[in-house]
Amino acid sequence: MxxxxxxxxxxxxxxVYSVERKCDEEYPGSGAGISRLWRQKQLEYSWLRTLMGRYVDFWHVTEDALRYTLAELGLPADEGKIEALMASYLExxxxxxxxxxxxxxxxxxxxxxxxxxxxxxxxxxxxxxxxxxxxxxxxxxxxxxxxxxxxxxxxxxxxxxxxxxxxxxxxxxxxxxxxxxxxxxxxxxxxxxxxxxxxxxxxxxxxxxxxxxxxxxxxxx
Amino acid sequence: MxxxxxxxxxxxxxxVYSVERKCDEEYPGSGAGISRLWRQKQLEYSWLRTLMGRYVDFWHVTEDALRYTLAELGLPADEGKIEALMASYLExxxxxxxxxxxxxxxxxxxxxxxxxxxxxxxxxxxxxxxxxxxxxxxxxxxxxxxxxxxxxxxxxxxxxxxxxxxxxxxxxxxxxxxxxxxxxxxxxxxxxxxxxxxxxxxxxxxxxxxxxxxxxxxxxx
Incomplete structure (x- = not known):
């Protein structure tokens, strides 16, 4: 069958929540919060962009979601940290x-x-x-x-x-x-x-x- | 212009968060939690159903979101309470x-x-x-x-x-x-x-x- x-x-x-440790290394004390909101926004953006007819690939969506997450949590959007966290998605x-x-x-x-x-x-x-x-x-x-x-x-x-x-x-x-x-x-x-x-x-x-x-x-x- | x-x-x-008081009346201590998750799931379901091509109207989506919310929070899905909370959306x-x-x-x-x-x-x-x-x-x-x-x-x-x-x-x-x-x-x-x-x-x-x-x-x- x-x-x-x-x-x-x-x-x-x-x-996907295995990025939490890396998030916590880059933003001590905020790992769990970043990891949760990052995943939620990643999904939301994938749905909304498809509905809007504004596709960009999932890597782009994932980075956009991370930038929003840092902003909502009031954390600095350091480019080195963002690069490190994005790299954790490959691991x-x-x-x-x-x-x-x-x-x-x-x-x-x-x-x-x-x-x-x-x-x-x-x-x-x-x-x-x-x-x-x-x-x-x-x-x-x-x-x-x-x-x-x-x-x-x-x-x-x-x-x-x-x-x-x-x-x-x-x-x-x-x-x-x-x-x-x-x-x-x-x-x-x-x-x-x-x-x-x-x-x-x-x-x-x-x-x-x-x-x-x-x-x-x-x-x- | x-x-x-x-x-x-x-x-x-x-x-939309003004339902919190009513949620707290029906489920004491859980008003804020219900109100937040209910709204989040209401939006998610509107996006997902549109993407899936499975439209039902927003009233239906709102009730589905409420039922999910109660289940996730481990609260009993009492039909009288659900009716009361849905009615609060009209007020x-x-x-x-x-x-x-x-x-x-x-x-x-x-x-x-x-x-x-x-x-x-x-x-x-x-x-x-x-x-x-x-x-x-x-x-x-x-x-x-x-x-x-x-x-x-x-x-x-x-x-x-x-x-x-x-x-x-x-x-x-x-x-x-x-x-x-x-x-x-x-x-x-x-x-x-x-x-x-x-x-x-x-x-x-x-x-x-x-x-x-x-x-x-x-x-x-």
Whole structure:
């Protein structure tokens, strides 16, 4: 039934909050606050720019979100610090179970489907050795729109050559789960932060605490 | 130069955080937390549903956001409480300077341009006596999309019959300011909460702390 798997990257395979330590080094005492607001604004800007028809790539969105975050928190926008924090996005920590879980999903085609542009996702995938387990790395940048626009999810169908209902889309982000389910994927939600489901009119097909648990559920189905 | 004015409603003319007291009555001690998260999720859901192509009206979005908020905060979703809190959205407080400021803007055409559907915005406008100062009340519901989609801002051009650059759009919401400016309006930002501008590649033409200050700036320009 499940012929291929597309994984969201940020928050799902890689811990976006792992930048907190670096934030705290650059702005002592403010690491947690920066990390949280930075992520929130990064997502907001991706949605708003897509709605406005003013696409810029995710690297640009991420830097804009960081600059806003520093301003809102009343912290100085030192260019050296900004450069250091942006660089930390290329060194996010991979969740510990990811490599083992990839094997559990077997020989099925596997891809990353991310908002991130290739310049920011490929170094991360290579550094963490995940490239050996993936058939492709697909970016919203190819269509110049961000999730939850259907054109982004369609990339996985087109590149993997698998019908949407036979594709398992995996994300830890509730809003991404909703977008993917509305598109028509079979969807697995990694509820890593123990949150309630988003009230967007659709529900995930599988819910698990991490990727290994999800693999077990899918194999047992 | 400015031939007409379109006002955002929620946060701009009406204080969305004025529901806090009612939230605190229904869920003692949690009023501020509910009020903040409810507003954030309301906006997120309006953006995500538009991106997903799954429009429901703003009343529906607002109730969904409330249900999510209660779940995330671990509060019981009592139907009576939800009904009471939703009703408070029809009784938001108008900012104190609004009526006086309307006169300062003179005989120009004036409209509300809101995400809210008419069923939720019209009772508020009537109750607060603002209807006597407005030519029309325009809702995103007419196009089945939410801001920052250009089709929503276009409603003001079409209904008021004024070119976008001769229309002053007024909002307290930084993301709405960005959307309106990207669309091509002349834009006044009521920076009621003393926030930095959103990093979305555009800036407001006027920035003021409240609507009276904005009227003075526009008349002095």
């Amino acid at each position: 499940i012929e291929g798997i597309a994984f969201d990257a940020y928050g799902t395979l890689y811990d 996010l920590e991979m969740y510990p179970e990811v490599i083992e879980a990839m094997a559990r999903f077997g020989a099925r085609k596997k891809a990353i489907l991310t908002n991130g542009n290739l310049r920011m996702i490929e170094p991360l995938v290579t550094r963490t050795g995940l490239d050996e387990h993936l058939d492709s790395c697909l970016s919203a940048d190819e269509v110049g729109l961000f999730k939850t626009r259907p054109e982004v999810y369609q990339l996985a169908v087109d590149h993997l050559g698998i019908a949407r209902e036979h594709l398992l889309f995996v994300s830890s982000n509730g809003w991404d789960v909703a977008g993917a389910k509305a598109f028509g994927f079979t969807v697995g939600w990694l509820n890593r932060r123990n949150l309630p489901p988003e009230e967007l009119g659709v529900r995930a097909d599988y819910v698990a605490g991490n990727l290994l648990e999800l693999a077990e559920q899918v194999e047992g189905a | 400015i031939e007409g004015i379109a006002f955002d409603a929620y946060g701009t003319l009406y204080d 938001l407080e108008m900012y104190p300077e609004v009526i006086e400021a309307m006169a300062r803007f003179g005989a120009r055409k004036k409209a509300i341009l809101t995400n809210g559907n008419l069923r939720m915005i019209e009772p508020l406008v009537t109750r607060t006596g603002l209807d006597e100062h407005l030519d029309s009340c325009l809702s995103a519901d007419e196009v089945g999309l939410f801001k920052t989609r250009p089709e929503v801002y276009q409603l003001a051009v079409d209904h008021l019959g004024i070119a976008r650059e001769h229309l002053l759009f007024v909002s307290s919401n930084g993301w709405d300011v960005a959307g309106a400016k990207a669309f091509g309006f002349t834009v006044g930002w009521l920076n009621r909460r003393n926030l930095p501008p959103e990093e979305l590649g555009v800036r407001a033409d006027y920035v003021a702390g409240n609507l009276l200050e904005l009227a003075e700036q526009v008349e002095g320009a």
